[in-house]
Amino acid sequence: MPGDLAYFEGHVGILIGKSAKTVQILAAPHAYDHVQRTNTWTLAYVRTNHAGLSTVQGFYRYVPPTTGPSPSPSPSLPHLAASYSGTVHNITYNIDSTFGLSSITEDAQGHIAGQMTVAPPLYGSGSFSGTVTATSINFTVTSTTPNPAGAVSIAFVGTISPTSMAGTYTVQATGGTQTGSWQLNGSTG
Numbered sequence: 001m002p003g004d005l006a007y008f009e010g011h012v013g014i015l016i017g018k019s020a021k022t023v024q025i026l027a028a029p030h031a032y033d034h035v036q037r038t039n040t041w042t043l044a045y046v047r048t049n050h051a052g053l054s055t056v057q058g059f060y061r062y063v064p065p066t067t068g069p070s071p072s073p074s075p076s077l078p079h080l081a082a083s084y085s086g087t088v089h090n091i092t093y094n095i096d097s098t099f100g101l102s103s104i105t106e107d108a109q110g111h112i113a114g115q116m117t118v119a120p121p122l123y124g125s126g127s128f129s130g131t132v133t134a135t136s137i138n139f140t141v142t143s144t145t146p147n148p149a150g151a152v153s154i155a156f157v158g159t160i161s162p163t164s165m166a167g168t169y170t171v172q173a174t175g176g177t178q179t180g181s182w183q184l185n186g187s188t189g
Contacts, residue, residue: 077110077132078160081186088169090122092178097122101184106132116141116154124154124171137165156182 085100099118106112113129116139123143130139141154152174158167166183 077106077108077134078162080104080106080112080132083187084165084184085187086164086182086184088118088122088180088182090171090178090180092180095121099182099184101128112137112139128156130156132160135159137167158182 082104083100083102085098087096088099089096097119099116102115102117104112104114110132111129112132113127116128117125124141126141126143128139128141130137137158137160139156141156143152143154153172154169156167156169158165164183164185167181169180169182171178
């Protein structure tokens with residue numbers, strides 16, 4: 001039964017399991033080795049004969065520790081400022097404006113949320129949600145107020161540094177798709 005001791009050829013092993021014809025034993029391959037609760041366990045096999053008696057017909061097999069690739073340290077997430085302000089340029093219509101992010105929340109997994117405000121002549125202010133990594137930021141704004149441009153959602157993609165972020169955006173509007181660029185600087189207050 002599992003947990004029983006098995007003695008043979010100057011070695012002692014512990015039975016850890018069995019199938020119809022094979023019993024697995026935990027043992028050390030040499031008298032000077034120690035069996036540990038790690039991947040360095042050694043398995044020896046005891047086979048039962050047709051009469052149901054166990055006889056050693058196997059061998060010791062050293063199972064070396066499995067080594068996979070070392071996990072690369074995950075870069076830490078940036079701590080975002082509570083608000084950012086900057087400029088936005090609509091490439092489709094060649095229009096510039098100011099805009100900002102405020103009331104930003106961020107969790108340990110890099111999920112972000114808050115409010116985006118853009119000043120006329122551009123439109124599309126509303127709440128946003130997205131993700132941030134050590135070097136990139138992605139968020140989508142859902143416009144909740146009717147606006148002359150018919151902006152429904154705006155997807156922002158960019159890079160981030162300790163004090164600023166910049167990138168491109170795509171507007172899904174009732175009149176079609178618009179594209180642009182943006183840059184923001186964090187507030188220090």
